[in-house]
Amino acid sequence: MATTEPCIFCRIVAGDAPCDRVYEDELTLAFMDLFPVGEGHLLVIPKQHHQDIFEADEASLLAVMAISRRIAHALKTALEPDGIGVHQLNGAAAGQTVFHYHMHLIPRNQGDPIALHGRKRGEPAEMEAIAARIRAVLDREG
Numbered sequence: 001m002a003t004t005e006p007c008i009f010c011r012i013v014a015g016d017a018p019c020d021r022v023y024e025d026e027l028t029l030a031f032m033d034l035f036p037v038g039e040g041h042l043l044v045i046p047k048q049h050h051q052d053i054f055e056a057d058e059a060s061l062l063a064v065m066a067i068s069r070r071i072a073h074a075l076k077t078a079l080e081p082d083g084i085g086v087h088q089l090n091g092a093a094a095g096q097t098v099f100h101y102h103m104h105l106i107p108r109n110q111g112d113p114i115a116l117h118g119r120k121r122g123e124p125a126e127m128e129a130i131a132a133r134i135r136a137v138l139d140r141e142g
């Protein structure tokens with residue numbers, strides 16, 4: 001059935017759905033993944049709706065990548081993980097579950113299983129606290 005409902009990420013951008021916001025500018029928004037696979041798992045999206053890499057314009061993709069880099073640095077400082085996964089999926093066959101282009105940033109420690117989608121919702125207070133720690137680093141380091 002065709003629907004004109006905005007997607008969940010567009011609702012978050014519009015402020016119609018809640019999120020733990022980490023960063024925002026004219027083109028991009030970063031917020032904590034609701035179903036984290038680990039501490040600090042967040043998403044960077046273009047504010048404009050693009051389904052995937054095939055639909056997105058180059059400016060949106062470049063903006064998401066530039067902010068992903070900045071936030072990866074902040075995650076490294078805030079959480080000191082052993083590594084950070086930066087992942088992006090296109091199409092259901094590739095594992096995409098929300099059809100609004102997004103980049104996953106996932107801090108990982110040695111031995112953590114490689115997964116992109118968590119099975120249970122993150123603890124709200126915990127996610128808000130981590131978002132605040134990342135925002136503090138971004139504010140400090142720009």
Ligand SMILES: [Zn+2]
Pocket residue numbers: 006007008009010011048049050099100
């Ligand atoms: Zn959307």
